[in-house]
Amino acid sequence: MSFNDRILQHFHASIDTKAQASQVLPELIEHASRMMVEAILNDGKVLSCGNGGSAGDAQHFSSEMLNRFERERPSLPAMALSTDTSTITSIANDYSYNEIFSKQIRALGQPGDILLAISTSGNSANVIQAIQAAHERDMRVVALTGKDGGNMAALLSSEDCEIRVPSRVTARIQEVHLLVIHCLCDLIDEQLFGGH
């Protein structure tokens, strides 16, 4: 296959996955945005976590909250748990890589806060432990997953919200996760700062 064909295959697969996701995700995305707005209006915040590309997604979300998305507005309270290398390396070194997010949540998470937990497989042990720690802190969870939702799906309560991308391909799932994050930012701004 030529490089051009390979590239077109990626583009078409991405477009197909987004089209399928558009059939099943909008209500869930709206619900998740309302959860986040409720938390923010009650002086809460959104903590986010994930591994690899999903760590980038967690940071992408928090930067758009803390700085801005598409309009001028005040900073919104969010924090990615994948950014502090001193904290992450020391927890991984002294305890376990599986605890790098949960230990931060036990210190920073407050009742009413939201955890944005991102994993394409739903099976990353550190994200699973983050969800357990969030529940212990009376936080609600918005989970971005894919495939069959993995062990994360089974762990979520009726108070939480799972946004599961209908695909088994990690890259395609990540591409939709980023779109979901931008939808969340837009809906949060719309609810907090009015029509645009």
Ligand SMILES: O=C(CO)[C@@H](O)[C@H](O)[C@H](O)[C@H](O)COP(=O)(O)O
């Ligand atoms: O970005 C990619 C693949 O596109 C990778 O870095 C990927 O995020 C990593 O393999 C992650 O460790 C996968 O974790 P998860 O999505 O299953 O939780």
Ligand SMILES: [Zn+2]
């Ligand atoms: Zn990637």
